[in-house]
Amino acid sequence: MTRVSTFGNYQSALLHLMSAQSRGEEAQNKVNTKKNATDLVGFGRTSETVSALKSSQTRIQGFIDTSKTVADRLASQDLGLDRVADAATAGRLAIANAIAAGRMDGLMAAMETEFKMAQDGLNMKHQGKFVFSGGAVDQQAVVMPAAPAGTDLEKLAALPAAGDVFRNDPLKQKSWLDENVTMDTGFLANEVGQELFDVFRDLQLLHQATPLEGQMTDAQKTALTTLMTRFENAAKAVVDVQSRNGAMQARVETLLESQEGRKISIDTILSGKTDANMAQAVTELEMSQIAIQASAQVISQLRQVSLLNYLS
Template sequence: MTRISTSAAAQAALVDLMRSQRNVFEAQQQLTTGKIAPDLKGSGFRTESLAAAYGARDRAEGYRFSAERVGHKMEVTAIALDKLSEAATDLRVAMTAVDGTHIMSQAREAFEKARNALSTQHAGAYIFGGTRTDANPITANSLADLVAAPTAGDVFVNSSRRPAAKLDDQYTQETGLLADEVGTDLMAAFKRLAEYDAGVNGPFDGPLTDAQYTYLQGEIANVIAAFDGIADKVGENGALQSRVESIVNTQQKKADYLTGLIGDLEDIDMATAATRFQQAQTAVDVAAQTFSVLSQVSLLPFLR
């Protein structure tokens, strides 16, 4: 009976030792990772809340990233619109000159600036192409190409729809302007000037004739109207930029809040973890000593 009871006690002591070692391992993991459990499965009743919080945080960070990309595109759009506005201003100033040769020289430079602005790319895509981002939205490479086109609008090949990005569960934002929206009026002014230069009252070469002067004075108003139209698009883009910046901030705050919530649910109090580790280590020592003593118990001392 003594042998049987001693064996059972040793077996129980071994179980205690293994349990204590497991507790040491878990406490050490908590100290190392700072987490209550190494994965969601070990979070017990918190698992469902943690999974939901992680999902919500991932969505918020995804929306923030998308909004930041849209914001970067709008910054590039703003720069391109500024260049387009400069082109309109350059054309208007050129039309106030009294030398026809100078006017056409400046007009060609202004056209090239406008064309480059409308051909602006961001991340490999044409920003004024709409949903068609792989093709240059303006096909005219010179004033001669404008003259050859039936209308100024025919030199644009952008899509009719603006691209859009989902920036929240319930909100989708258009992310760009279209080349024909911002450039048709200005290209029409370039086209009329080039057609006049190639017509019966042209070319603009040397001092202006009375007819040329009268034409230019009337055309300046059209260029100013084109400039005003571009300015409206600058304002529209700026308003969208402000909205997108607000969305970026909102999604960042949401992600930060959810990160804190996740921490509350899964992070361990390090002081508590250290105390638990010390207690578990002490329990291992005691269990190891108990098992060692019991495993060496024998009837020999009583038989001597």
């Protein structure tokens, strides 16, 4: 005689149903996330490896973000330095043209324009911050005094020294670009512009002593020739700083390429550890759905089973 246990059959069927639902949920998560697990616990024995890879991935991404920010900042610095160098070169050229013509008509107006260009270059901003202000990134590197009234060159000449217009602090920008690479990527306005501003100031003082207008005298020609040489030297000094900035740009670009290559490598390894086999995940999902349906059908049939069916 066959023994029938309704409770035992129900329990067995329910366990199978719950197991199938659990497998279905796991397979569904794999399909939705395309990952083998959503947390480290789900990776079991490989969790330590996955954790180490993710840590390396995060660290390298941080260096990549820093390198990109530094590269953009160096590009802004290059633009600012280019303006300062152009101002020095243009100042020299204006004097050379005046000497060649023997007249100084419009010379000081041109010099005022070039001086403003040099100021603009040293007050260059990147992402709202002044790049040549050292640590004082929220204030201009070059600030002309409000008094006395007059042109910027007249205000410069009224100061005890040209360096009094610089408001940068001595802290240079330093960047951590890789595990073992740190660079001083900033330049200070007073270091870049001091020599050039001294020449502009001396030019204005010369103008105030003997106005640089009209026909040029021999004494003025001698003085202007000296100033022209100083403008040339100041331009070379700025170009030298610009070349150092360019060398840093090249190094940052090389580091960035290396870091992006390392990240791709780590991403590939991590993907092999964490990414789900989608074909297998879909198959597992379909199989679990079939198992759920089968278990549900068994439970439905058990509801119709009665001991009366076995009684004669």
